[in-house]
Amino acid sequence: MFEILAAASGAxxxxxxxxINWLPIIGMILIFWFLIIRPQMKxxxxxxxKVAGLKKGDQVITQGGLVGKITKVDDTYAEVELAQGVRVKAVKHTIGDVIPKGGSAAND
Structure with a gap:
C-alpha cells in the first residue's frame, strides 16, 4: 500500500x-530593454x-535654460552669445537643443 502511494506522489x-524558472527574469529584462534602455539610447x-551639427548662427538652448546664438564652434566648446556683447563659452555637450529656423528669436 505504501508503495502505491509513494509511486503516485512521485509522479x-x-x-x-x-x-521555465528563467522565463520571468527574461521577460523583465525584455521589458526594461524596450521601455527604458532602448528609448534612452535613441x-x-x-x-x-545635434551637437555634432552645431554651426555658427544656430540658435540654441543650453541645459541650464539659457537661450542664445552660436558665434563660434570648435571640437569641444561653443561660444554662445546670450545678449548683445555678452558671450559665454560652453561645453558643446551642455547644449540642450537647437531652435529651428523661424522659432522665437534670441538677441533681437
Whole structure:
C-alpha cells in the first residue's frame, strides 16, 4: 500500500523544466530593454547628432535654460552669445537643443 502511494506522489511532484524558472527574469529584462534602455539610447544618439551639427548662427538652448546664438564652434566648446556683447563659452555637450529656423528669436 505504501508503495502505491509513494509511486503516485512521485509522479505528481515532478518539477517543471529548469528553463521555465528563467522565463520571468527574461521577460523583465525584455521589458526594461524596450521601455527604458532602448528609448534612452535613441535620445542620446539624437543629442549627439545635434551637437555634432552645431554651426555658427544656430540658435540654441543650453541645459541650464539659457537661450542664445552660436558665434563660434570648435571640437569641444561653443561660444554662445546670450545678449548683445555678452558671450559665454560652453561645453558643446551642455547644449540642450537647437531652435529651428523661424522659432522665437534670441538677441533681437
Amino acid at each position: 505528481a511532484a515532478e518539477a517543471p523544466p529548469a528553463w 535620445r542620446t544618439k539624437e543629442h549627439q547628432q
